[in-house]
Amino acid sequence: MSLAMGESAVNDSVGDRKVRLAEHLKRSVLTLALEPGADLDETQLCDAFDVSRTPLREVLRELAGEGYLTLRLNRGARVSDLSHTTLRDFFLAAPMIYGAVMRLAALNATAQQIEALKLAQVEFREALRAGSTENRALANNHFHQITGEMAGNIYLLPSLNRLLIDHARISMTFYRPQTQQMAQNLTEACQQHDAIIAAIEAQDEGAAAQLAEDHWNLSRNQIELFVMPAALDMPMGELSRKTPA
Amino acid sequence: MSLAMGESAVNDSVGDRKVRLAEHLKRSVLTLALEPGADLDETQLCDAFDVSRTPLREVLRELAGEGYLTLRLNRGARVSDLSHTTLRDFFLAAPMIYGAVMRLAALNATAQQIEALKLAQVEFREALRAGSTENRALANNHFHQITGEMAGNIYLLPSLNRLLIDHARISMTFYRPQTQQMAQNLTEACQQHDAIIAAIEAQDEGAAAQLAEDHWNLSRNQIELFVMPAALDMPMGELSRKTPA
DNA sequence: AGAATACATATTGTATACAAAATAGCGACC
DNA sequence: GGTCGCTATTTTGTATACAATATGTATTCT
Numbered sequence: 001m002s003l004a005m006g007e008s009a010v011n012d013s014v015g016d017r018k019v020r021l022a023e024h025l026k027r028s029v030l031t032l033a034l035e036p037g038a039d040l041d042e043t044q045l046c047d048a049f050d051v052s053r054t055p056l057r058e059v060l061r062e063l064a065g066e067g068y069l070t071l072r073l074n075r076g077a078r079v080s081d082l083s084h085t086t087l088r089d090f091f092l093a094a095p096m097i098y099g100a101v102m103r104l105a106a107l108n109a110t111a112q113q114i115e116a117l118k119l120a121q122v123e124f125r126e127a128l129r130a131g132s133t134e135n136r137a138l139a140n141n142h143f144h145q146i147t148g149e150m151a152g153n154i155y156l157l158p159s160l161n162r163l164l165i166d167h168a169r170i171s172m173t174f175y176r177p178q179t180q181q182m183a184q185n186l187t188e189a190c191q192q193h194d195a196i197i198a199a200i201e202a203q204d205e206g207a208a209a210q211l212a213e214d215h216w217n218l219s220r221n222q223i224e225l226f227v228m229p230a231a232l233d234m235p236m237g238e239l240s241r242k243t244p245a
Numbered sequence: 246m247s248l249a250m251g252e253s254a255v256n257d258s259v260g261d262r263k264v265r266l267a268e269h270l271k272r273s274v275l276t277l278a279l280e281p282g283a284d285l286d287e288t289q290l291c292d293a294f295d296v297s298r299t300p301l302r303e304v305l306r307e308l309a310g311e312g313y314l315t316l317r318l319n320r321g322a323r324v325s326d327l328s329h330t331t332l333r334d335f336f337l338a339a340p341m342i343y344g345a346v347m348r349l350a351a352l353n354a355t356a357q358q359i360e361a362l363k364l365a366q367v368e369f370r371e372a373l374r375a376g377s378t379e380n381r382a383l384a385n386n387h388f389h390q391i392t393g394e395m396a397g398n399i400y401l402l403p404s405l406n407r408l409l410i411d412h413a414r415i416s417m418t419f420y421r422p423q424t425q426q427m428a429q430n431l432t433e434a435c436q437q438h439d440a441i442i443a444a445i446e447a448q449d450e451g452a453a454a455q456l457a458e459d460h461w462n463l464s465r466n467q468i469e470l471f472v473m474p475a476a477l478d479m480p481m482g483e484l485s486r487k488t489p490a
Numbered sequence: 491a492g493a494a495t496a497c498a499t500a501t502t503g504t505a506t507a508c509a510a511a512a513t514a515g516c517g518a519c520c
Numbered sequence: 521g522g523t524c525g526c527t528a529t530t531t532t533g534t535a536t537a538c539a540a541t542a543t544g545t546a547t548t549c550t
Binding site for chain 2: 533534535536540541542
């Protein structure tokens with residue numbers, strides 16, 4: 001191929017290539033194309049996206065600020081870890097933030113945002129149909145990012161976004177094998193998305209909050225299904241009180 | 246004077262000057278020495294802290310990621326706004342995050358962190374005694390940052406830190422005049438800090454959560470005392486249900 | 491006089507050369 | 521044979537020159 005990874009056909013400014021670079025990195029982190037802890041090679045990325053190191057490094061710093069990457073002094077950037085500890089933190093913070101965000105989304109969503117959410121749900125359903133784990137994780141991520149925009153609370157957004165990063169990565173880790181139970185869970189998740197859209201459109205904050213809880217419980221059960229046996233090298237202990245079906 | 250703002254006597258590397266620059270900017274934002282919306286002059290900052298534009302701009306991006314600054318394409322950095330909308334968001338998010346953080350702090354604090362918290366409280370009390378609004382805001386900020394470290398939940402920290410930035414700035418805005426009521430509130434806040442330390446030391450999560458709520462209520466009442474009349478150019482409406490004493 | 495446009499100036503963004511630090515490879519020594 | 525320490529190489533961090541964009545000013549035209 002004559003075009004490198006980040007190149008588009010014509011007429012793109014450095015700024016354009018910069019945003020493509022940032023989006024490529026985000027996607028790679030979310031889909032585990034870049035695994036947690038992986039080192040990033042500045043020279044390689046510069047070549048691939050045809051930008052010099054200065055703007056590249058600005059992108060890296062930006063993504064580090066958003067939680068995708070970690071910068072170590074004199075030792076470059078790597079993909080943020082997804083450790084045992086972070087999983088514990090995740091289980092604690094997610095239900096709280098998700099609930100609050102959904103509630104606010106129902107109260108504050110604009111018509112335009114609702115349209116965007118419906119579009120994201122089309123994406124999600126399409127990814128389900130196609131059976132692409134990556135696209136499903138990305139579409140789901142997109143869906144929930146939009147609910148974050150709807151909520152529009154600048155104090156909650158950074159936490160939500162960090163949760164969504166690791167939610168996607170955890171999903172990619174644990175949702176791989178295609179079991180019967182899993183397919184059923186995905187169908188249910190999809191239906192919950194529809195219900196969420198309806199609740200937001202109806203500005204029903206109570207329903208939205210309840211759906212956030214249900215949606216989270218489904219997701220958590222799905223994760224626990226895989227975490228329990230041996231997926232990570234430690235006992236999850238008190239984190240998994242409810243036994244999965 | 247022969248030393249510019251960011252210069253220390255001897256033997257400091259660029260890295261040292263960089264962190265001093267970052268800290269100076271943070272302090273300036275928190276204390277309103279740099280007002281919300283103020284433009285930053287790159288050249289001026291480079292001169293003052295004796296670094297070139299490259300590392301300066303990295304610092305700016307970093308602080309933008311943390312919520313102190315806002316970067317506009319081709320138009321440089323300015324101090325993040327503190328708008329009417331953000332105040333509303335603040336009142337919604339703060340009690341939730343503060344409560345969760347205090348609860349987790351009580352569960353997870355290490356002995357070393359507790360020592361640091363006690364030290365921060367000494368700072369705070371000293372600032373109260375000296376009557377310095379700036380130092381009080383900074384010391385209070387420091388105190389609560391430590392509780393955030395204690396909680397140690399990477400998903401909650403970014404939201405907490407954003408809240409703390411604007412909490413300091415709101416305090417600086419509204420706590421200026423020295424009234425009787427205000428002095429009393431500050432004394433009470435100081436006592437609550439002591440109680441918080443005790444609860445954390447006792448690992449009493451319930452007490453810590455309750456104290457977080459009390460502490461927030463006190464702070465909120467204090468703010469409303471000034472917001473209600475005319476401090477900002479709009480009605481706060483349903484945000485202020487409880488009338489201040 | 492007022493608006494609009496062209497030009498001059500200042501500021502921001504990018505590329506590249508250089509400096510500093512870390513890593514890797516090699517050899518000496520125990 | 522293994523470990524320590526040294527040099528060579530690679531990688532990261534910084535300074536600076538240059539390009540692109542925005543802003544301010546003067547001039548022209550209606």
